[in-house]
Amino acid sequence: MRQPSSKRNTIAEIAAKAGVSIPTVSRVLNNRPDVAPGTRKRVEQVIEECGFTRNRATPSSRKESSGIVDMRVTDLANMYSVEIIRGVEEALERTELRLALSVTRSSSQLEQRWLNKVLNGTTDGAILVLARGQSQDLDTLRQHKIPFVVVDHRGELGPDVPSVGATNWLGGRMATEHLLSLGHRRIAVIRGHADLRCSRDRVAGYRAALEDAGIPVEPELVRRGEFSQQTGYEQTCALLDLPNPPTAIVAGCDIQVVGVYGALRERGLSVPNDMSVIGFDDVPIASIVTPALTTIRQPLVEMGRVATTMLLRLIAEEPLDSMRVELTTTLVERDSCAPFCPLNAKG
Amino acid sequence: MRQPSSKRNTIAEIAAKAGVSIPTVSRVLNNRPDVAPGTRKRVEQVIEECGFTRNRATPSSRKESSGIVDMRVTDLANMYSVEIIRGVEEALERTELRLALSVTRSSSQLEQRWLNKVLNGTTDGAILVLARGQSQDLDTLRQHKIPFVVVDHRGELGPDVPSVGATNWLGGRMATEHLLSLGHRRIAVIRGHADLRCSRDRVAGYRAALEDAGIPVEPELVRRGEFSQQTGYEQTCALLDLPNPPTAIVAGCDIQVVGVYGALRERGLSVPNDMSVIGFDDVPIASIVTPALTTIRQPLVEMGRVATTMLLRLIAEEPLDSMRVELTTTLVERDSCAPFCPLNAKG
Numbered sequence: 001m002r003q004p005s006s007k008r009n010t011i012a013e014i015a016a017k018a019g020v021s022i023p024t025v026s027r028v029l030n031n032r033p034d035v036a037p038g039t040r041k042r043v044e045q046v047i048e049e050c051g052f053t054r055n056r057a058t059p060s061s062r063k064e065s066s067g068i069v070d071m072r073v074t075d076l077a078n079m080y081s082v083e084i085i086r087g088v089e090e091a092l093e094r095t096e097l098r099l100a101l102s103v104t105r106s107s108s109q110l111e112q113r114w115l116n117k118v119l120n121g122t123t124d125g126a127i128l129v130l131a132r133g134q135s136q137d138l139d140t141l142r143q144h145k146i147p148f149v150v151v152d153h154r155g156e157l158g159p160d161v162p163s164v165g166a167t168n169w170l171g172g173r174m175a176t177e178h179l180l181s182l183g184h185r186r187i188a189v190i191r192g193h194a195d196l197r198c199s200r201d202r203v204a205g206y207r208a209a210l211e212d213a214g215i216p217v218e219p220e221l222v223r224r225g226e227f228s229q230q231t232g233y234e235q236t237c238a239l240l241d242l243p244n245p246p247t248a249i250v251a252g253c254d255i256q257v258v259g260v261y262g263a264l265r266e267r268g269l270s271v272p273n274d275m276s277v278i279g280f281d282d283v284p285i286a287s288i289v290t291p292a293l294t295t296i297r298q299p300l301v302e303m304g305r306v307a308t309t310m311l312l313r314l315i316a317e318e319p320l321d322s323m324r325v326e327l328t329t330t331l332v333e334r335d336s337c338a339p340f341c342p343l344n345a346k347g
Numbered sequence: 348m349r350q351p352s353s354k355r356n357t358i359a360e361i362a363a364k365a366g367v368s369i370p371t372v373s374r375v376l377n378n379r380p381d382v383a384p385g386t387r388k389r390v391e392q393v394i395e396e397c398g399f400t401r402n403r404a405t406p407s408s409r410k411e412s413s414g415i416v417d418m419r420v421t422d423l424a425n426m427y428s429v430e431i432i433r434g435v436e437e438a439l440e441r442t443e444l445r446l447a448l449s450v451t452r453s454s455s456q457l458e459q460r461w462l463n464k465v466l467n468g469t470t471d472g473a474i475l476v477l478a479r480g481q482s483q484d485l486d487t488l489r490q491h492k493i494p495f496v497v498v499d500h501r502g503e504l505g506p507d508v509p510s511v512g513a514t515n516w517l518g519g520r521m522a523t524e525h526l527l528s529l530g531h532r533r534i535a536v537i538r539g540h541a542d543l544r545c546s547r548d549r550v551a552g553y554r555a556a557l558e559d560a561g562i563p564v565e566p567e568l569v570r571r572g573e574f575s576q577q578t579g580y581e582q583t584c585a586l587l588d589l590p591n592p593p594t595a596i597v598a599g600c601d602i603q604v605v606g607v608y609g610a611l612r613e614r615g616l617s618v619p620n621d622m623s624v625i626g627f628d629d630v631p632i633a634s635i636v637t638p639a640l641t642t643i644r645q646p647l648v649e650m651g652r653v654a655t656t657m658l659l660r661l662i663a664e665e666p667l668d669s670m671r672v673e674l675t676t677t678l679v680e681r682d683s684c685a686p687f688c689p690l691n692a693k694g
Contacts, residue, residue: 067468068415068447076433077631079426086423089450093457098447098464100415103436110440117445121414258635265637284424288605290612290637 018046029095044094066122069311070100072114073129078255079283080227080300084129084151087304095312097124106130115140125149125311127304130196133157147314149307154195157324162314164307164325166298168198171329172205172250175278175296178331179248180213183340184276188246190235190256192227199227199252202280206250221246225256232259240267247340248276254286257293257336272338282332291335299327365393376442391441413469416658417447419461420476425602426630427574427647431476431498434651442659444471453477462487472496472658474651477543480504494661496654501542504671509661511654511672513645515545518676519552519597522625522643525678526595527560530687531623535593537582537603539574546574546599549627553597568593572603579606587614594687595623601633604640604683619685629679638682646674 015025020039027035028043035043071088073081085101092099102117104110115137118126125147131137133155141148150163157163172189179187189206192199207217220242225231232251236259239245251257257279264275271277271291279286279295286293306325313320362372367386374382375390382390418435420428432448439446449464451457462484465473472494478484480502488495497510504510519536526534536553539546554564567589572578579598583606586592598604604626611622618624618638626633626642633640653672660667 067464068445070445076429076436082423082429085448086450089423089448093450093460096464096467098415098417098449098468100445101432101436101448102445103433103440113440117414117443120443121445261637285632285635288632288635290608 014043014046018043065097065124065315067097068100068121068123069097069308070102070114070118070123070126071129072102072104072111072126072131074104074106076103078227079285080253080255080281081129083283083300084304084307087301087306088127088308089304090301091305091308091312111137118146119144125315127151127307127311130154132195133161133197147311149311149314151303151307152196152198154197156197159323162310162320162323164303164310164327165198166303167326167329168201168298169205169208171280171296171298172202173209174205174329174331175202175250175280176206176209178278178294178333179250179276179337180209180215182248182276182337184246184248185215185340186218186221186244186246187248187250188221188223188239189250190223190225190232190252190260192225192231192252194224196227202250202252225252227253227255229255229259229262232256233263234259236260236263240264240269246275248337249278251277251279254279254281254283254293254295257289257295258285261289271336273341276337276340278337286332287334294334294337295332297330297332299329302327361390361393365390412444412471412662414444415447415468415470416444416655417449417461417465417470417473418476419449419451419458419473419478421451421453423450425574426632427600427602427628428476430630430647431651431654434648434653435474435655436651437648438652438655438659458484465493466491472662474498474654474658477501479542480508480544494658496658496661498650498654499543499545501544503544506670509657509667509670511650511657511674512545513650514673514676515548515645516552516555518627518643518645519549520556521552521676521678522549522597522627523553523556525625525641525680526597526623526684527556527562529595529623529684531593531595532562532687533565533568533591533593534595534597535568535570535586536597537570537572537579537599537607539572539578539599541571543574549597549599572599574600574602576602576606576609579603579608580610581606583607583610587611587616593622595684596625598624598626601626601628601630601640601642604636604642605632608636618683620688623684623687625684633679634681641681641684642679644677644679646676649674 015022020043024035024039025043028040069092073085076082089099102114104114123146126141127149129151131150131153133153138161150161152165153163176187189203191203203222210217223235223238225235249260251260257277260277261271264271269275279293282295282297286295310320362369367390371382371386372390375387416439420432423429436446449461451461470493473488474496476498478497478500480500485508497508499512500510523534536550538550550569557564570582570585572582596607598607604624607624608618611618616622626640629642629644633642657667
């Protein structure tokens with residue numbers, strides 16, 4: 001593979017061969033969205049044909065690139081993190097940067113170890129999934145001038161923290177409104193961990209939808225827990241044991257639904273005839289469970305991509321258009337919700 | 348965090364504090380299995396308490412460590428690769444090494460790009476999942492003296508290629524014997540891609556079990572395809588269209604089963620009453636599908652761990668006990684297989 005003698009020459013050569021301007025080549029190299037698809041394709045073809053090696057993300061970088069972007073996720077046991085990783089990896093694919101991945105299982109000891117590895121090694125920047133908003137980790141990264149972006153934070157974020165999320169409030173509201181439109185009135189919601197902002201926002205959306213419909217929020221229908229199958233199971237059992245159980249459940253995430261379905265099956269109840277269920281995330285299991293799950297899609301792969309694009313700009317010391325980006329959630333209708341049928345409701 | 352002044356002193360200090368020998372500390376640091384659990388715990392506690400930073404994997408390394416192990420997987424869309432990544436990440440957790448992850452989607456262009464990134468950057472070693480056995484990539488890594496381990500190869504491996512796999516032949520045989528023991532005689536098998544050694548070995552195990560039972564292998568019951576949901580669906584439809592369909596299916600992997608189940612549901616057939624189905628892998632979806640899947644478990648997390656342990660030894664220029672390690676597959680019984688019932692069999 002030919003190594004270009006100097007970066008400026010290379011970009012100029014690519015621009016000439018592709019018949020575009022130098023800034024356009026630069027935008028393609030930095031994975032910026034503001035390039036027409038046809039133009040991007042032509043530039044990428046030239047890059048490919050000439051066997052150019054892309055230079056690292058940061059033409060104007062203050063120091064030499066390490067070639068590494070560090071990413072920290074809490075676990076790989078469900079597909080939530082994996083989808084975000086897919087987006088990050090895809091966005092880095094056409095750069096020379098490699099993705100260094102760590103899993104911390106929400107353990108502060110492992111989080112500390114990750115920080116030590118990053119600080120003892122070299123890194124161009126970091127992407128932290130579900131990091132605590134007000135945390136020493138973020139302060140430490142800032143002190144070491146390591147650019148970072150947070151995806152789906154815990155707790156509160158300061159205004160100076162670059163972050164990516166989804167419109168969780170709107171998603172929670174949409175899920176609840178969908179069930180209301182089917183005639184349901186006793187609608188339960190299952191939360192994730194209380195310090196997860198995304199979970200709290202979803203529940204706030206649920207409350208807003210009920211309030212708009214003039215339906216009081218009943219505390220017994222708002223269930224606490226974690227984003228886990230176990231929580232889905234336990235809270236569904238608790239809901240079914242109420243004197244007046246709900247006719248529909250808004251799950252905190254798709255993984256919880258596996259437990260929700262299990263609890264309903266154990267009691268001989270069918271989805272959606274006896275209970276409507278709606279999930280959140282639209283990870284692959286949503287179409288694998290039976291019946292296939294109606295859910296609120298959050299664009300996890302795209303969140304990973306956008307976080308990476310933001311990080312590449314921070315690394316290149318370019319300004320961000322916005323410190324906080326929220327991508328849209330959408331309703332994906334499958335087979336787990338049915339109109340409310342008074343015959344099936346107890347009490 | 349205190350940085351030890353010299354590696355030998357550090358290990359000696361840890362040994363003294365933990366009351367063990369220096370070689371024992373070294374074994375713990377290198378994630379070697381030959382340490383008693385209590386001893387390992389004590390040594391790790393001392394390491395933790397003193398805030399020692401572990402030195403990189405390679406006390407005797409010929410060159411300075413880069414702090415990076417590179418891993419290449421074909422995709423993240425199913426849990427097969429993710430489970431292996433989990434094992435690698437866990438094994439690296441207590442070293443100072445970071446895991447650089449790349450996804451190549453079996454594209455030779457992306458594989459080439461990965462190789463360029465690894466060669467242009469720095470790496471201590473590489474783990475390649477589903478790499479071609481006879482390939483330029485492996486030759487190039489060898490030429491650059493980059494240690495590597497292959498997990499589940501394609502094609503054939505030379506005797507000099509360190510690799511980890513599972514006992515796929517035995518697994519295919521066990522799956523088929525389980526169905527035979529339930530009285531099934533017309534048993535179909537769905538393959539993965541023909542150049543995947545693991546898939547070919549599973550089908551060979553299927554043939555061996557049938558032959559031992561004196562049952563001829565019928566070519567129409569051996570179906571070709573990929574390790575995908577789509578293949579599961581298509582091949583099950585084809586099997587059901589046979590004049591004399593099977594009463595049981597050995598799927599090539601758990602992902603295929605999602606398609607197998609879908610095709611059966613479409614025809615109004617129930618699992619296991621109308622058709623017994625057995626999977627391969629035991630990824631999380633095996634217990635999420637309905638009915639829960641009886642499957643052959645391959646220890647994917649452990650395969651990742653073992654590959655990492657082997658790689659750390661290669662990095663440290665220690666000899667391997669064996670170039671090829673195969674971990675045991677086991678039968679996990681759930682609800683998708685039932686005794687053969689002559690009333691249900693057509694023809």
